Structure formats: structure tokens, C-alpha cells
Amino acid sequence: MNLLRIISFTASVLLSTSMIAQINYPATRREVVADNYFGTKVPDTYRWLEDDNAADTKAWVIDQNKVTDAYLAAIPYRSKVKARLETLWNYPKYGSPFAKGSYYYFYKNDGLQNQSILYRQKGLNGTPEIFLDPNKLSTDGTAALGGVNFSKTGRYAAYTVAQSGSDWQEGYVIDALTGKKLADKISYMKFSGFSWKGDEGFYYSRYPKPDEASKLSKQNQYMKVYYHKIGDTQEKDILVFEDNAHPLRYFGAGLTEDERFLIVSVSEGTSGGELLYRNLAKGDKSFKTLIKGFATEPDVVDNIGDKLLVKTNDGAPNYKLVLIDPNNSASTNWVTVIPEKKDVLQSVSTGGGYLFASYLKDASTKVYQYKYDGTLVREISLPGIGTASGFSAEKKETSFFYTFTSFNYPPTIFKYDIASGKSTIFRKTEAKFNPEDYTTEQIFVTSKDGAKVPVFLTYKKGIVKDGNIPVMLYGYGGFNIAMTPSFSVSNLFFMEQGGIYAQVCLRGGSEYGEAWHQAGMLLNKQNVFNDFIAAAEHLIANGYTNPKRIAIRGGSNGGLLVGACMTQRPDLFAVAIPQVGVMDMLRFHKFTVGWGWVVEYGSSERNEAEFKNLLSYSPLHNIKDEVCYPATMVTTADHDDRVVPAHSFKFAAQLQFSQNKACGKPALIRIESKAGHGAGKPTSKVIEEAADIWSFVMYNLGMDFK
Secondary structure, three states, X not given: OOHHXXXXXXXXXXXXXXXXXXXXXXXXXXXXXXXXXXXXXEEOOOHHHHOOOOHHHHHHHHHHHHHHHHHHHXXXXXXXHHHHHHHHHOOOEEOOOEEEOOEEEEEEEOOOOOOOEEEEEOOOOOOOEEEEOHHHOOOOOOEEEEEEEEOOOOXXXXXXXXXXXXXXXEEEEEEOOOOXXXXXXXXXXXXXXXXXXXXXXXXXXXXXXXXXXXXXXXXXXXOEEEEEEOOOOHHHXXXXXXXXXXXXXXXEEEEOOOOOXXXXXXXXXXXXXXXXXXXXXXXXXXXXXXXXXXXXXXXXXXXXXXXXXXXXXXXXXXXXXXXXXXXXXXXXXXXXXXXXXXXXXXXXXXXXXEEEEEEEEOOEEEEEEEOOOOOEEEEEOOOOOOEEEOOOOOOOOOEEEEEEEEOOEEEEEEEEEOOOOOEEEEEOOOOOOOHHHEEXXXXXXXXXOOOEEEEEEEEEOOOOOOOOXXXXXXXXXXXXXXXXXXXXXXXXXXXXXXXXXXXXXXXXXXXXXXXXXXXXXXXXXXXXXXXXXXXXXXXXXXXXXXXXHEEEEEEOHHHHHHHHHHHHOHHHOOEEEEEOXXXXXXXXXXXXXXXXXXXXXXXXXXXXXXXXXHHHHOHHHHOOOOOOXXXXXXXXXXXXXXXXXXXXXXXXXXXXXXXXXXXXXOEEEEEEOOOOOOOOOOHHHHHHHHHHHHHHHHHHOOOOOO
């Protein structure tokens, strides 16, 4: 590092230290509360913060935000960061068109609109008209469209609306011919779309009416499946399926494209499923079991007459596609249509009478077109290493649109001709940067147990490995979710400032199939944190950076990742941004849908081995008074009913208590109002949050704004 950079870095750190010395955190009441787990008493000093409706909790939130706002306001270039982000964000963004009835529908955001608008046009050269504009549903953009599902002919569209980022949604119906909103209203929905039967009505899932005071935190139970006929009130909806003996299960209903089979997917959490079916063509009145739960991950793709095409990992950790006769559904009778491969099969979709199988090869998409009998037609040529999605259409279609993206490749929409296999660019995103200025490389790091873990590094060309490059290390590592390449304006800003964006494909995800997933769940969860730590150590050992220049970030299960790694290896990171994280691993299952994560994490109450494992890495329970932790800004939101904000509240309170005893690095919490776990957040709030995060990160990494 040259002398000028040393002086600049030192001055920035001194300025940060001066500001830190002035932080006066709100006094957070500590109480003597403890639980007994298998003979071990575990204190829960901030249990009172779990009550989000209590006056003292609300006052605590206000006081914490005042401290955080004051800290951020003192960062000299915060306004410049926000202005630059607004400039980068302000370009048109399109979704892939899809055909329904006599129209093509597509989403578009002009640039800084809070919510994308659903447009439609007749033919690909028609004049676009607004079909649904969620920006008119609220004055501040906090009402967002969820799913939109069209009836068989396209006559009607059922859609959901979520308020302030909550998972609770309400459903409505619009007459697509007239544009008139009907009187139909569906309440108490969560994690459900609509599966239409002709134009007459649809199947959906819902919970019983929640208590208004506790609906953002109380455990959700007794999901049921209903059928709604257009024109009826919800009170008249027909109960299709329930299982009151198992209140903690999810149920989703869907029809095959020809409406022959009604499938109910059952799960006890985020892993493992059971499939039930009714053959409506044969007049079945009750459901029968197609695949018993919950040891595998089955998914119905389509049917061929009276038989069902199912994607499964039964005996195939990387998944395969099989044909099942419901009358002889034992696995010994299955016919393999697409066998398991070395690469992991992520999904199988249908379009134009063909199957489209999407695979991951080292976390990059590969797509193949097959006939329904499993005959390979072709591999679809993609632009390079990246993520492709959208390979589906109705059987009658001759073409469809898909999207390809990568770290330095903004989402580009391609039109695909099903017969010829030809892809042509339909719409290119004109983001305000030059992709040729940036590059992505994939490296593999060795984890503690010898596992090879892929890491994508994206940065501006010409960067010099001087051991001092700022790095944002990002990961997730769980729930069978793959971290694949994608374009982010927010990350582009950091790279523009001279940083490296490093995305780690941790165990616990689906990058290499079910074996990779299981290697990072339950009693193997520590592997995920070891993988992330190994990535940081590799970048240091290979001359990219040093511990004073590494920031770590993750959301939800990724927030847990950040919390665990910063408490296990505080010496390795300078900045930590745990977002909407699962921080209390002993009590997560007691709130909203947290019970669904027990299959991934285990339960503190189920057996002693799982309790000890959870306690060993639970971020809240591993903060120590004598340790100096990285500069930390926890982020959460008041309407997050996925990972309730109590997780972040308790973690931040404990971290502030310990940091005041140790080195005094900032331990802030940013609590967004009228926002949730992330989905549907308006653009204005997204930019404000990004500006605050990057300002905090840059300031505490000793970076200057360029």
C-alpha cells in the first residue's frame, strides 16, 4: 500500500473512532428470565422485546432508530451515495412477456417507480396499456402485487396484494375483458396462489382468521385448501382439504394443465413433501396418496393421460424425472423419463408440448429441451455463465420468452422458438454502466473439512491485488436455495467504488443436489459457517484483501450466517450486516411460520443433540462481553412476519451491551417502518436502505467516495 493510501485509510479510521466514542445507546432493560433445556438453563435477558405491540418495545424501536439515524447522518458522503444509487437505478426494467388469451402481458418499471406495473398489448407490436398498477394502491408504494394467475381462457385474473411487506395477502379478481374489478375478495392468505378451473373458479390455500393484535408474530396453524367460485362471497367457498390432526403443515393445491388431476402438495416445513391427488376426469371425490411424505422432494410437472410426470430425488440426490401410474405408485413401478445426471436438476417445466430441464453446473444454468418420452432434443445455447429462467408456456404455444442475467450482465429477455431452438434477443436492458468494464471469475476454496466451495468474484477490470481491496462477502447457505449469478445495481455501486463483490455458494443450498443441501443442515450446519470463513481466509491468503477490509452481508438465513460468523471469527471481518436474520436459534419455531424451519435447523425442544448444536452457533447466545466484534448494522422491519424482528431486536441489544464493555465499535440497528422481510419493498425504500448500508460499510472499511 502506498503512503497516500495509508494516510487516507488511517484518517478515515480515526474519524470513525471519534464518532463511535459519541454513541450513546438507549438503555435496554435486562431481565432475569431463563429456560431449562435438558438440564441446561439458558438466560433470555431481552424476552420482553418479543412483544412487538408493547409500548416499551415501540419506544425502544424509536430510540434505536434515532441513534442509527444520527450515526448515518454524520457520514460525510451519505447523500452522495444515495444520489449515485438513484442515478444507477433510474433505467427501464422489464419482465418477460407471457401470452394469455389474445394479449401479451409483461411487467415494467420506468426506473424509480415504487412498484412495477403490469401492462398488456395485443401482439408483440401492439400498443401497451396498463392492466394493473399497484402504485395506485397506496400513496407511499408500500402496497405490492403478489402473484397474478389467469383463468384458462384469460377471461379473468386473480391477484394478491400485500401491505407493508407482510406475508399476509388479500386476493382479488379482475375481468380481463372489461378491466373491471369484481366484488370477489379472498382474505387470510399466506404462501398461496390461485389454480384456476376453467373460467369458473379457482383453488387456493388460507389460514383461519388471525387475531389482529398478534397476526405479525403469532404461530400460524391449520392451513386449509378451498375452492372459490367467481361471484360468490368467501363464506361460500368450498373446503377441499384439511388435516386438523397436523396443524403445523403447509398445503398447496394445483391442477394439471389439462385439469385432469388436482394435486395437493403437503409439507411439514421447508424440506420434504407428500403428494396427494384426485383424478377429476374419473370423478374422484377423495384424495389418494401418490407419494408418501416426508423423506423426499417430489414435484408434479405434468401428466401424460392418466399418469403423472414427477421430479424427485428419491434414490437420486441430483434429481430425476419419472412417470408414475397412480394406480401402481410404488417407486419400483416408476418409469424414468430423464435420469439423474452429474449436474443437479433444478426444475422441469413445460412449453409447446416439450419438457425443459434446468440444471446447475457449478452454480451456472444449463437448459435442455426434451420430448415427453425423455428423448433429448437439444441443449439451449445461453450467453455464458449466469442464470436463465422462464422456460415455460402452454402446450398450444410455439414460442416463449426467457431471461438471462449474470453479475455484469443485466437481465436480457430472449424469444425462444420451440421448434427450431433459436434464441433471439427480444429486449436488452440499458443499465447505466459499461459491462465491459467489469469481469467475473469463479474460484474454488477449500473448507475446513476439505470440501471445495465455489465463489464468484466480480470487480472492475484493472484492480490490483495489493492485499487491501475492499470486499463484500455475501452468502445464504440453506433451505436448498442456490446462489446463482444475477445483476444488482446495488452491488454495481460497490464495485464502481473499487470493491470486490464475492458471492459464496455455501453448503446447505442446492448448487450440487441434496447431498450438498444435507451437508449444511441440522447437525451439519457448522459446515456452512466454515465454508464462509474459508472464503474470507482464501481471499486474504491470496493477496486480495485483509481482515480490516472485509464486510459480510446476508439476509434471513443469510442473516443467521453473518451473525454466526461474526461471533465465531470476529477477528476476520471489519463490518457485519445481518439483515432480517434468524438470531435466536432456541425460540425461532415459536413465531409465525418458524416451525417450518425445524426440518432445516432442528429444534431446541426435540432432542438434546439438536439443542446443543443450535446453542453452539446461535448468534444471540454466542455474544461475549470481552470480545471486540466488527462494526455492525443490523437491519429489520416492523412488518416482517417471516423472521419476526424480535430476533434482530434481542441480538442488537445484547451486542450493544457487549460492545460497550469491549472495544466500542458501532452496534446499530436499522428498523424500517411499513416494510417486511423484503418482498414488495418499494423502490424508494430499497434505495434508502442501500444508501445507508453502503455508507456504513464504506465508512467502516476506510473507503472514500469516488
